[in-house]
Amino acid sequence: MIETPGYLPTEALFPIVVDAMFTKNFLLVMFLGLCSYVGLTTSSETSKGMSMAVTFVMTMSAILTWPIFYYLLKPNKLMFLQTICFILVIASFVQLVEFIIHRYSPALYRSLGIYLPLISTNCAVLGVVLLNVKEDFTYGASIVYAFGAGLGYSWVMLATAAIREKLIMRGVDRFSGFIGAFFAAMMMALIVVSYFGVVKL
Amino acid sequence: MAEKSFVREVVRGIIKDNPVFVLVLGLCPTLAVTTSFANGLGMSFAFAFVLLGSNFFVSLIRKIIPSGVRIPIFLLIICTFVTMVDMLLEAYLPPMYEALGIFVPLIVVNCIVIGRAEAYANRNSVIFSIADAIGISIGYLLVLLLIGSIRELFGTGKIQFVMLMVKGGVPGFYPIGEVSIPIAPATVMITPAGAFFTIATLMLLIKIIGDRKRMMQLKKEGVEL
Numbered sequence: 001m002i003e004t005p006g007y008l009p010t011e012a013l014f015p016i017v018v019d020a021m022f023t024k025n026f027l028l029v030m031f032l033g034l035c036s037y038v039g040l041t042t043s044s045e046t047s048k049g050m051s052m053a054v055t056f057v058m059t060m061s062a063i064l065t066w067p068i069f070y071y072l073l074k075p076n077k078l079m080f081l082q083t084i085c086f087i088l089v090i091a092s093f094v095q096l097v098e099f100i101i102h103r104y105s106p107a108l109y110r111s112l113g114i115y116l117p118l119i120s121t122n123c124a125v126l127g128v129v130l131l132n133v134k135e136d137f138t139y140g141a142s143i144v145y146a147f148g149a150g151l152g153y154s155w156v157m158l159a160t161a162a163i164r165e166k167l168i169m170r171g172v173d174r175f176s177g178f179i180g181a182f183f184a185a186m187m188m189a190l191i192v193v194s195y196f197g198v199v200k201l
Numbered sequence: 202m203a204e205k206s207f208v209r210e211v212v213r214g215i216i217k218d219n220p221v222f223v224l225v226l227g228l229c230p231t232l233a234v235t236t237s238f239a240n241g242l243g244m245s246f247a248f249a250f251v252l253l254g255s256n257f258f259v260s261l262i263r264k265i266i267p268s269g270v271r272i273p274i275f276l277l278i279i280c281t282f283v284t285m286v287d288m289l290l291e292a293y294l295p296p297m298y299e300a301l302g303i304f305v306p307l308i309v310v311n312c313i314v315i316g317r318a319e320a321y322a323n324r325n326s327v328i329f330s331i332a333d334a335i336g337i338s339i340g341y342l343l344v345l346l347l348i349g350s351i352r353e354l355f356g357t358g359k360i361q362f363v364m365l366m367v368k369g370g371v372p373g374f375y376p377i378g379e380v381s382i383p384i385a386p387a388t389v390m391i392t393p394a395g396a397f398f399t400i401a402t403l404m405l406l407i408k409i410i411g412d413r414k415r416m417m418q419l420k421k422e423g424v425e426l
Contacts (some may be wrong), residue, residue, distance in 0.1 A: 005278050028393055029393045030233065031228075031230075031232045031396070032229055032231045032233075032307075033229070034228040034232065035226065035228060035229070035312050036226060036362065076373065077326035080284055080287075080288060081282060081284070082306075083280055083284060083287070083306040083309055084277070084281075084284060085308075085321035085387040086309070087276060087280060087309055087391045088273075088276075091273065091276070111322065121276075121310045121312065121315060122310065123229050123307045123310045123311070126306075126309065126310050127303060127307060127308060129302060130303045130306055130307070167371045178225055178404060179401050179405050179408065182397050182398075182400055182404065183397070184396075185397045186394050186397035186398045187394075187399060189392070189393040189394040189396075189397055190389075190394040193393060193394060194380075194393050199287075
């Protein structure tokens with residue numbers, strides 16, 4: 001008999017989404033995926049592409065890794081292989097998606113495809129699947145959590161790109177690089193932590 | 202260019218190729234686990250173990266790795282060492298394992314480790330790769346300790362210094378002293394906002410010092426500004 005937390009979510013889904021998007025935002029509070037954050041928020045165009053790609057890959061990897069963990073690794077007592085297994089699944093999935101959209105949709109490839117290779121080594125994606133098994137989420141809840149985390153990643157990326165573009169336009173040289181991104185992140189982290197820290201869910 | 206030597210490679214890893222401030226890589230653990238001196242120390246030991254192992258193995262087999270599939274091979278090598286360090290921490294240092302959480306398995310996707318394998322170990326001999334790993338690890342350790350100390354000092358008012366030791370057959374991070382300052386602690390430094398603030402300020406300082414140095418250099422060369 002294989003034991004799993006179950007398919008249909010028994011958890012309350014609204015707090016999970018708010019947690020993933022704000023209170024435990026991946027970029028601002030959990031510090032996952034910061035390399036892409038400082039590297040790709042130089043313009044709204046690139047951060048839009050990256051956000052879409054990350055949200056998609058996060059959701060899909062949550063869908064793929066949950067059955068692998070509970071039906072393959074756990075019954076065989078191979079839990080120590082989870083890291084290696086998850087990273088291989090994510091990397092091969094990303095490669096597959098890249099091939100498919102390169103073949104069938106050149107337009108989508110131009111806007112999304114160039115960001116895909118960056119994602120297999122993005123810690124936000126590996127982080128979300130590791131957290132899913134750590135928190136013992138049901139299948140439904142793990143997918144919702146991954147999607148919420150992707151949305152949380154996206155709004156921060158877009159907001160930072162907007163701030164950085166404004167800084168460049170105003171000619172604030174000293175704050176336009178990494179440093180500006182970090183100060184913007186500090187402001188948003190303050191807002192997220194203190195505003196949503198007040199509301200008890 | 203100066204001759205390559207073991208010591209010179211180590212020093213280059215600490216200063217000229219400092220992983221966080223110069224290469225701007227591996228930021229996630231740098232900010233996430235540096236709430237205290239002790240966590241910074243634990244993280245950098247785990248990191249150094251993985252980097253040494255991966256640099257050593259990658260440079261050992263660099264001649265037989267087909268270049269088309271080199272990244273997956275690097276990932277597998279790194280993953281092996283990460284799993285090792287993960288199990289070691291869980292068995293011998295459970296409190297540290299709890300404190301670091303998912304950031305130990307996440308060393309796999311740490312861009313510094315992959316970056317060094319790709320940019321250095323894949324092109325250099327074993328001995329220099331080890332030197333590079335030592336240098337980068339020390340550079341990373343210093344940054345983590347610096348950020349951890351600043352955040353702990355201003356966030357709680359004191360720093361608890363610890364060291365990895367074995368006491369009575371039990372390994373652990375044992376306290377070796379503490380420093381305190383007579384100011385009211387600002388809890389915001391422990392929160393995520395404090396982490397971003399600390400690293401942004403440090404980077405700003407480094408940039409200002411670098412700009413001033415360049416200005417002096419130009420003045421010495423007699424360039425009119």
